[in-house]
Amino acid sequence: MITFEELGLDDRLVKATSELGYINPTPIQEQAIPVLLSGTKDLIGLAQTGTGKTAAFGLPLLHVLNEEDRFPQALIVCPTRELCLQIVKEIVGFKKHMKGVNVVAVYGGSSISLQIKDIKRGVQIVVATPGRLIDLIERKAINLEEIKYVVLDEADEMLNMGFQDDIEFILKNTPARESTWLFSATMPNEIRRVSKKYMKDPVEITVGQVNTANKNIDHQYYITSAQHRYETLKRLIDFNPGIYGIIFTRTKRDAQEIAEKLTREGYDIDALHGDLTQPQRDKVMKQFRDRSLQLLIATDVAARGIDVKEITHVINYELPDDVEIYTHRSGRTGRAGNTGICISIIHSRETFKLRQIEKIVKVPFNKREIPSGKDVCRKQFFFFMDKLLNADISHGDYETYVPMLEEKFADVSKEEVLKRVAALEFDRFLTYYENAGDLNTRTENRGDRRDRNDRSDRSDRNSGRERSGRDARDNNSFNGDTARLFINIGTKDGFYKASFLQFILDMSDLRKDVLGRIDMKEMNSWIEIDKKAANQMIRSLDGKNFKGRKIRMNDADSGGGKRR
Missing domain, CATH: 3.40.50.300 (P-loop containing nucleotide triphosphate hydrolases)
Incomplete structure (x- = not known):
C-alpha cells in the first residue's frame, strides 16, 4: 500500500x-x-x-x-x-x-x-x-x-x-x-x-459510486405498526445496551417529544433541533461528544455537519423521502474504517419505498425481527456480566474491604450473591418486559391478503384517480377537504423537493401525512394540504425571514398566489 x-x-x-x-x-x-x-x-x-x-x-x-x-x-x-x-x-x-x-x-x-x-x-x-x-x-x-x-x-x-x-x-x-x-x-x-x-x-x-452507501454499515429494518413505533424504538435501544448513536426524526416536535419521553424513562438523551439557541446547541453537542449523552435525537436540518467519531448506530425513526438524505444519515456511523449499523423503523406500506432506496444506494437492507422482552433481558444480562468481569479494580484499595465483605456474606452462597446483584441491576427490565408483547407486523396473513385484494379492487375501479393520487401525495394521503397554499420560495432558493418538504415541516411542526401534492417552480411553490392544518402552516411561515427576505405564504385559491 x-x-x-x-x-x-x-x-x-x-x-x-x-x-x-x-x-x-x-x-x-x-x-x-x-x-x-x-x-x-x-x-x-x-x-x-x-x-x-x-x-x-x-x-x-x-x-x-x-x-x-x-x-x-x-x-x-x-x-x-x-x-x-x-x-x-x-x-x-x-x-x-x-x-x-x-x-x-x-x-x-x-x-x-x-x-x-x-x-x-x-x-x-x-x-x-x-x-x-x-x-x-x-x-x-x-x-x-x-x-x-x-x-x-x-x-x-x-x-x-x-x-x-x-x-x-x-x-x-x-x-x-x-x-x-x-x-x-x-x-x-x-x-x-x-x-x-x-x-x-x-x-x-x-470513490465508490455516487449516492451509494458506506459498505462498512449494516443496513437493517424492522416492520411495526405506526402505533408501536415509539415502543419499537425503545426496545431496540434496550436491545443494544452499548449503543452510542443518533436518532433521526422528521420534525422538531417529534425530536423534542421523543427525547422528553426517553429522558423521563431514564435514558441519557437530548434533542437537537431548530428551536435551540446556539449556546444550547453547543451544550448538547459537547455532552454528546463527551458521551455524557448516550443518544442524540435530531432533525435532518439540525444534524447537518455533525462529525462525531465512533457512533455505533443511526436510527431512522421514520424513513426520509430522499435517497441523499438517507445516505447522509447513515454516513454518521461506520466512519474512518469502523463498522456501524443503520436501523430503519418502518410501516409495512413503506417496504416499497425502502426497496427503492436499497436499489439506488446499492447495498442490501436486512430485515430483522423486533426482539422479544426475553431477548432484551438476556442481552442486557450478558452485557452486564461482561461489564462486571471487565471492571477495573486496580485503582482502589478494595483489599481493605474484602475481609468485611467476607464476614458480611459468610452465610450467603456465591449463587445467592450473584442473584442479588442481578436483581439490583435487572429488576426494572424484568418487571417492564415481563409481559411484553410482539411488536412485529406480520405481513403474510389472510388479513393482509384481503387488504391487498381490497386495494386491487379499488384500483380496478379507480385506476386513473389512484395513480394520480399516489403521484401527488408520494404514497401519503389524508381525509377531508384540502387547501392549496402559495409560498414565494422555489428551486432558485436552492431547494429540491425533498429538502423543501423537510423545511416546511420543520418550520410548521406538522407531519407529512397532512400534505398532498407539492408543485415547485423557480420562484414560487404551491402546496396541497389538509384544510385543518393550513392555518398552522401559514402562521408558522408567513412573515418569517429566509436568507434576508420575508417569506410570503397564503391561500392560493383566495387569489393571493397566482401560478407563473
Missing part, C-alpha cells in the same frame, strides 16, 4: 500525519492529493462522509501555501458551525510542524468582532460558513481578492440548505482563484451546474 510520504507531501506534513497515526492514505486521499499538489487544477471529489475528505484537501492546501504571506490565501466553505470547527481542528493537527501557518474559523452564533481580530492578526486559511463569510465581506473585514484556493466541503449539504446564491456570490468575489476544489457525498444537478459555471475542466474523482 502507498504511504503519505510517497504522495509527494512536504516532509513536515508527513511527520505530522505519522504522529497522528496516519500511515496509509484512504482512497479519496490517495487519488486527490497528487492532483491537488500542483495547486492549479480544479477538482470534484465524490466520496461518502467519514472517508477522510478533510485530509484530502487539507494536506495539499498546507503544502501549496506561502507561509511568508500573512493574508488569506485559502478559503474553505462548509455548511455548519460544527463542521467548520472540526475542519480547523484537523488542519491544526496537520500543521503542527508548520509554525508560520495560521487558520481561523468564522461562523454564526459567535462574536464576529473576535473573528475579525483573528483575521487581522494574519491568517493563511479561513474556514467559514456561508452566512458569516458574507457578513464579513459586506463589512469589508475580509479581502477575498488574493484568495488562490477555494474549497467547497459537503457541497451537496450546502445546496440542500439553500446556500446556492451564497456560494455563487463567494465564487464571483474570488477573482484571483487559481483552483476550486469541490467535495461532496452526492452529485445533485445543482452541483453539476455550479461546477460547469465556475470550474475549468475539473478532474473528477469518485
Whole structure:
C-alpha cells in the first residue's frame, strides 16, 4: 500500500500525519492529493462522509501555501458551525510542524468582532460558513481578492440548505482563484451546474459510486405498526445496551417529544433541533461528544455537519423521502474504517419505498425481527456480566474491604450473591418486559391478503384517480377537504423537493401525512394540504425571514398566489 510520504507531501506534513497515526492514505486521499499538489487544477471529489475528505484537501492546501504571506490565501466553505470547527481542528493537527501557518474559523452564533481580530492578526486559511463569510465581506473585514484556493466541503449539504446564491456570490468575489476544489457525498444537478459555471475542466474523482452507501454499515429494518413505533424504538435501544448513536426524526416536535419521553424513562438523551439557541446547541453537542449523552435525537436540518467519531448506530425513526438524505444519515456511523449499523423503523406500506432506496444506494437492507422482552433481558444480562468481569479494580484499595465483605456474606452462597446483584441491576427490565408483547407486523396473513385484494379492487375501479393520487401525495394521503397554499420560495432558493418538504415541516411542526401534492417552480411553490392544518402552516411561515427576505405564504385559491 502507498504511504503519505510517497504522495509527494512536504516532509513536515508527513511527520505530522505519522504522529497522528496516519500511515496509509484512504482512497479519496490517495487519488486527490497528487492532483491537488500542483495547486492549479480544479477538482470534484465524490466520496461518502467519514472517508477522510478533510485530509484530502487539507494536506495539499498546507503544502501549496506561502507561509511568508500573512493574508488569506485559502478559503474553505462548509455548511455548519460544527463542521467548520472540526475542519480547523484537523488542519491544526496537520500543521503542527508548520509554525508560520495560521487558520481561523468564522461562523454564526459567535462574536464576529473576535473573528475579525483573528483575521487581522494574519491568517493563511479561513474556514467559514456561508452566512458569516458574507457578513464579513459586506463589512469589508475580509479581502477575498488574493484568495488562490477555494474549497467547497459537503457541497451537496450546502445546496440542500439553500446556500446556492451564497456560494455563487463567494465564487464571483474570488477573482484571483487559481483552483476550486469541490467535495461532496452526492452529485445533485445543482452541483453539476455550479461546477460547469465556475470550474475549468475539473478532474473528477469518485470513490465508490455516487449516492451509494458506506459498505462498512449494516443496513437493517424492522416492520411495526405506526402505533408501536415509539415502543419499537425503545426496545431496540434496550436491545443494544452499548449503543452510542443518533436518532433521526422528521420534525422538531417529534425530536423534542421523543427525547422528553426517553429522558423521563431514564435514558441519557437530548434533542437537537431548530428551536435551540446556539449556546444550547453547543451544550448538547459537547455532552454528546463527551458521551455524557448516550443518544442524540435530531432533525435532518439540525444534524447537518455533525462529525462525531465512533457512533455505533443511526436510527431512522421514520424513513426520509430522499435517497441523499438517507445516505447522509447513515454516513454518521461506520466512519474512518469502523463498522456501524443503520436501523430503519418502518410501516409495512413503506417496504416499497425502502426497496427503492436499497436499489439506488446499492447495498442490501436486512430485515430483522423486533426482539422479544426475553431477548432484551438476556442481552442486557450478558452485557452486564461482561461489564462486571471487565471492571477495573486496580485503582482502589478494595483489599481493605474484602475481609468485611467476607464476614458480611459468610452465610450467603456465591449463587445467592450473584442473584442479588442481578436483581439490583435487572429488576426494572424484568418487571417492564415481563409481559411484553410482539411488536412485529406480520405481513403474510389472510388479513393482509384481503387488504391487498381490497386495494386491487379499488384500483380496478379507480385506476386513473389512484395513480394520480399516489403521484401527488408520494404514497401519503389524508381525509377531508384540502387547501392549496402559495409560498414565494422555489428551486432558485436552492431547494429540491425533498429538502423543501423537510423545511416546511420543520418550520410548521406538522407531519407529512397532512400534505398532498407539492408543485415547485423557480420562484414560487404551491402546496396541497389538509384544510385543518393550513392555518398552522401559514402562521408558522408567513412573515418569517429566509436568507434576508420575508417569506410570503397564503391561500392560493383566495387569489393571493397566482401560478407563473
